[in-house]
Amino acid sequence: MIKVLVVDDEPQIARALRINLAAHGYEVGTAADGAQALRAAAAIVPDLVVLDLGLPDMDGTEVIAGLRGWTKAPILVLSGRAASAEKIAALDAGADDYVTKPFDIGELLARVRAATRRSGPGADSPVTEIGGATVDLAAREVHRGGEEVRLTPTEWQLLEVLLRNPGKLVGQRELLHRVWGPNYDRETNYLRQYMAQLRKKLEEDPARPVHLLTEPGMGYRFRP
Amino acid sequence: MIKVLVVDDEPQIARALRINLAAHGYEVGTAADGAQALRAAAAIVPDLVVLDLGLPDMDGTEVIAGLRGWTKAPILVLSGRAASAEKIAALDAGADDYVTKPFDIGELLARVRAATRRSGPGADSPVTEIGGATVDLAAREVHRGGEEVRLTPTEWQLLEVLLRNPGKLVGQRELLHRVWGPNYDRETNYLRQYMAQLRKKLEEDPARPVHLLTEPGMGYRFRP
DNA sequence: GTCACCTTTGACGATTTCTTGACGGCCCCC
DNA sequence: GGGGGCCGTCAAGAAATCGTCAAAGGTGAC
Numbered sequence: 115m116i117k118v119l120v121v122d123d124e125p126q127i128a129r130a131l132r133i134n135l136a137a138h139g140y141e142v143g144t145a146a147d148g149a150q151a152l153r154a155a156a157a158i159v160p161d162l163v164v165l166d167l168g169l170p171d172m173d174g175t176e177v178i179a180g181l182r183g184w185t186k187a188p189i190l191v192l193s194g195r196a197a198s199a200e201k202i203a204a205l206d207a208g209a210d211d212y213v214t215k216p217f218d219i220g221e222l223l224a225r226v227r228a229a230t231r232r233s234g235p236g237a238d239s240p241v242t243e244i245g246g247a248t249v250d251l252a253a254r255e256v257h258r259g260g261e262e263v264r265l266t267p268t269e270w271q272l273l274e275v276l277l278r279n280p281g282k283l284v285g286q287r288e289l290l291h292r293v294w295g296p297n298y299d300r301e302t303n304y305l306r307q308y309m310a311q312l313r314k315k316l317e318e319d320p321a322r323p324v325h326l327l328t329e330p331g332m333g334y335r336f337r338p
Numbered sequence: 339m340i341k342v343l344v345v346d347d348e349p350q351i352a353r354a355l356r357i358n359l360a361a362h363g364y365e366v367g368t369a370a371d372g373a374q375a376l377r378a379a380a381a382i383v384p385d386l387v388v389l390d391l392g393l394p395d396m397d398g399t400e401v402i403a404g405l406r407g408w409t410k411a412p413i414l415v416l417s418g419r420a421a422s423a424e425k426i427a428a429l430d431a432g433a434d435d436y437v438t439k440p441f442d443i444g445e446l447l448a449r450v451r452a453a454t455r456r457s458g459p460g461a462d463s464p465v466t467e468i469g470g471a472t473v474d475l476a477a478r479e480v481h482r483g484g485e486e487v488r489l490t491p492t493e494w495q496l497l498e499v500l501l502r503n504p505g506k507l508v509g510q511r512e513l514l515h516r517v518w519g520p521n522y523d524r525e526t527n528y529l530r531q532y533m534a535q536l537r538k539k540l541e542e543d544p545a546r547p548v549h550l551l552t553e554p555g556m557g558y559r560f561r562p
Numbered sequence: 563g564t565c566a567c568c569t570t571t572g573a574c575g576a577t578t579t580c581t582t583g584a585c586g587g588c589c590c591c592c
Numbered sequence: 593g594g595g596g597g598c599c600g601t602c603a604a605g606a607a608a609t610c611g612t613c614a615a616a617g618g619t620g621a622c
Contacts, residue, residue, distance in 0.1 A: 563622105565605085565621085567620090569617080569618075573614090574613085580611080589598085
């Protein structure tokens with residue numbers, strides 16, 4: 115089932131959206147502010163996000179940036195502000211669509227269909243091979259030799275950032291920011307700790323990694 | 339270059355769109371009715387279609403259906419009609435976005451960016467050739483003769499400054515400032531040390547460099 | 563309250579990288 | 593021809609980083 119995360123601080127609108135989306139066969143989660151939204155997104159891994167820009171705790175573009183750091187799920191922005199500058203800022207921050215309130219629920223549903231249509235069948239083979247293990251980012255599943263391997267939430271976030279940049283070097287500061295938040299800059303011991311755990315769970319020979327590589331002094335790299 | 343097909347029967351609007359899109363680096367083709375649009379699309383295979391629904395010869399949804407039969411390129415619909423039923427019909431026919439006239443050109447461009455962003459990022463990062471080696475600055479990767487070459491962080495920084503100024507002479511003081519910091523002015527031995535390492539790793543004949551050149555008394559230069 | 567799981571933290575050799583010093587060759591100027 | 597400055601090269605000590613182990617908080621389930 116397609117999972118949708120609805121982020122809105124007005125309970126009426128959030129409720130109306132949830133009911134309408136659920137009635138059309140979507141699995142719906144809700145969040146009332148930006149911090150909740152980022153936590154909920156990391157937990158349920160939605161296929162689409164409906165985001166109200168007028169959140170009480172943080173700017174809408176920050177939420178978009180926080181989501182875009184690790185997911186490519188379409189983001190459909192709702193906003194009461196119709197100014198073009200607002201729309202441009204949100205779209206360039208990474209949003210996929212922008213609808214001004216008040217909106218027609220039928221039109222919104224059509225835009226949701228359009229957004230999910232292109233990301234649904236377009237995402238070919240979401241499984242990645244690492245050594246003898248297969249990683250399914252969408253389903254949050256790892257298998258190795260027929261057995262299922264369990265990863266903790268932090269391990270998932272770290273692995274996801276690396277896998278979404280195949281072949282590319284990801285700097286340690288960038289990894290810390292994306293996984294632990296903007297206030298973490300020098301806690302490289304976290305990276306060492308969790309990279310070791312990932313290698314132990316995924317690599318054939320954890321002492322001699324082939325896919326999860328260290329670039330000394332710079333960062334880490336996933337080689338397909 | 340990203341190819342955009344503009345379909346509109348009003349010459350003024352078509353012309354305005356063409357000029358604006360071309361000014362932002364797109365390659366633009368135009369068509370004035372539905373039949374022309376389908377022919378032009380088959381000929382130039384656009385990466386995105388901007389489609390006015392009010393065409394003289396056929397209904398807009400037919401054009402959408404005709405395109406969707408063979409291409410997944412994003413379709414951005416323009417229309418003077420703001421009724422929700424129209425929007426829903428167009429979106430469900432296969433359109434990706436729907437903008438009502440009159441529209442803000444900046445917003446339209448932002449929506450074009452959003453649409454091309456999600457379908458485009460298959461392009462790999464630009465590589466620079468040095469002798470027999472290929473340098474990928476974005477991925478932080480160097481290959482030479484099929485083998486991978488490892489650079490240390492300082493080597494990367496130095497090489498990046500030179501490669502970002504192709505053909506230009508970079509003074510030794512500027513190099514020292516950019517790589518080691520503002521407090522380093524006369525440690526030219528650092529430059530000698532690391533330039534030698536870079537040449538050994540990148541140049542065909544490190545003793546007779548062709549791309550990483552010394553300008554005695556002044557600085558260094560990268561010649562493509 | 564207890565238990566299990568996850569995260570955070572500290573510490574230690576092993577390895578890589580950076581820094582530093584020294585030497586000879588080349589070119590230009592005197 | 594001699595001298596000084598600059599460059600390329602080599603080598604070795606100093607410093608930083610990495611992988612690993614172990615254990616102390618935190619949190620939610622039962």
